[in-house]
Amino acid sequence: MASKKAPKKNAFYAQSGGVTAVINASACGVIETARKHKDKIGKVYAGRNGIIGALTEELIDTSKESTAAIKALRHTPSGAFGSCRFKLKSLEQNLAEYERLIEVFKAHNIGYFFYNGGGDSADTCFKISQLSEKMGYPVQAIHVPKTVDNDLPITDNCPGFGSVAKYIAVSTREASFDVASMCATSTKVFILEVMGRHAGWIAAAGALASTKDTEIPIVVLFPEITFDKDKFLKKVDGLVKKHGYCTVVVSEGVMGADGKFLADQGLKDAFGHAQLGGVAPVVASIIKDGLGLKYHWGVADYLQRAARHIASKTDVDMAYAMGKAAVKFALQGHNSVMPTVDRISNKPFKWKVGMAPLSKVANVEKMMPKDFITKDGFGITDKCRTYMEPLIKGEDYPPYKDGMPQYVRLKNVAVPKKLGKFDLKK
């Protein structure tokens, strides 16, 4: 007779916050690695729409997905199980939520908690990691880093960022070639609005479009630098006079000296209705009024973070590695940690998986170092370039059928509920 062992614990995995081109590659890393350790990890249950799925007991049984479907997550953008913007309050503020989580974990024998997200999610994951100590429920909570904003501390970079950076760098190069063709008789300035409300990482990627062998006049407007209209116009004017054209990459988060977002111009339409503009048309107006130059503008918005078709191979590899490492850490008995990317060297670019305690990750926002931005405030330094260039390296094309990328949609079969309803406090 076989000796009786403690039943295997199941794992919970969820995606949180804005999705990316590679967050599903992390999911793939978690699920594939867990499947290789069926002796220790039972099923992987995914939260439908992030942590909300845990609170409402809306769990997805990933064991119902084929090997091929899970493998295809690696090349599928967006969040395959649904994501959410939801931050758990503190234990003191909302004990009911934590009690509910423990109830759900108990009902489904969940002993591993993998949370895939950015700063807010790291905070949620950290709180879950304390349940063992504070409420006596044994759970190992591991955070899997993800955010296009690249603002998590300790890790060299955040999976998701490399791909958005590649998209912005490639798009900026392509659009700049376009403007250069037209500038003699038509458009002289192209303005591209990119994400990054607090930190200029993504805007900085626009500057990667210009390299030694393909120089392009680019002006970057960082959220870290207060917008100075006169200085900006002088810069644009100088570049257009010298090169015939220039490209402006502007972060959505750029603010004026009044501390207000440049995008927030109190626009009204002809009927007096408030109009929801972006910052790109505002910059376009400033250029038109100040210099009279013909312009075009674009707003990348979701296209930039969903662009799996031009994902960075380095980024995909890192995203997968983070998911894989999270499971390994759990199997080693760790709790309250996050796998990190640790850079070993720049040339050649080498990195390894490291580990950071969540207490040092949660609620810490990594801004762009000051020495990554040029003195005039409109470009990136060599130091920044050395840091960023390896992150966009390599292509990792998805499979195509009839001209379209083949992204997987999972069956997302629900795990039968065992508990009563729970009302979310919004």
Add this chain to the structure above:
Amino acid sequence: MASKKAPKKNAFYAQSGGVTAVINASACGVIETARKHKDKIGKVYAGRNGIIGALTEELIDTSKESTAAIKALRHTPSGAFGSCRFKLKSLEQNLAEYERLIEVFKAHNIGYFFYNGGGDSADTCFKISQLSEKMGYPVQAIHVPKTVDNDLPITDNCPGFGSVAKYIAVSTREASFDVASMCATSTKVFILEVMGRHAGWIAAAGALASTKDTEIPIVVLFPEITFDKDKFLKKVDGLVKKHGYCTVVVSEGVMGADGKFLADQGLKDAFGHAQLGGVAPVVASIIKDGLGLKYHWGVADYLQRAARHIASKTDVDMAYAMGKAAVKFALQGHNSVMPTVDRISNKPFKWKVGMAPLSKVANVEKMMPKDFITKDGFGITDKCRTYMEPLIKGEDYPPYKDGMPQYVRLKNVAVPKKLGKFDLKK
């Protein structure tokens, strides 16, 4: 002693109008084919900034470019020699321009005129093709079709369109996956503004994002269909209620019942300055005011027509073939014609090069057939899908170095001038 032959004629090639991801592939086809017939064609001189280069005698000697550089044009977006927006007036209106062209052609022994552009350019090319008859100067003018707008007649499609269509289809699919992930607690509608002021071809490509194996709720707003706010809101509301989200692909040229562009809302900023908005934020406001749904919006602008990184292989092949055929036609003695794409069959997709007289091409705009748009005005029919799907088929990735696509910049060596200055009348 060798017998004296008439000196070989040189060729003139120029790019015109808005550039595309594949217009340089046509240039590659022209130059590579001409180089193979050095017995009959001397040098290929490119016009710097289109026809303006011919008028100002700013010619580029393409024989100074290496075989590798010319080959690289095939995978380089934008117009390598510069483009322009400039339409020749009629012979009667501006005789001086034609006399100048003949003067330049004579000075540089130009007997072949290849003009790569859309409808306006076909008109210019047609006028040049009449020089022989009307002014006694022997020149063979061949138009090479190019336009993302897909509005040239006779040819099955216009090189440039297949790639912008692929970009819009892929981007719409990716952004839709993104919204689908977020819709439970956040964004429910994504709005993408695309080009096409007069014809809805590019907007229609957004609908290609949804296929039988990957259905996506998409609403297309065509410039051909008068915008009906109530009907639109009802459509969006229904899709969001059914699917949780939807994506709106809106042509920049959509007009309201008042005959005014929807984008032209007379926006004023807080200081009363006119604001230059796109149509996407207007549609976003309509959705917010009418349905209260959370939205995101993007404006693809130049990114869509410059996106060589995701060009359609079919489109690249056609663009090259059009350039090659133009030279072949010239060598066969043709004048005043344009190579065309003639579709032979849909399944399997087969096409061949045809020929159209410029008299039937110039100033004719091909709109979307009525039976390409669904009855409700928000989608494409199977007939449209059958037409468009082959055009986005196949990938043709550019080479990459350190994560960035390697696009060529030519030396663009000037041909020494032989004539005096010519003042362009704007």
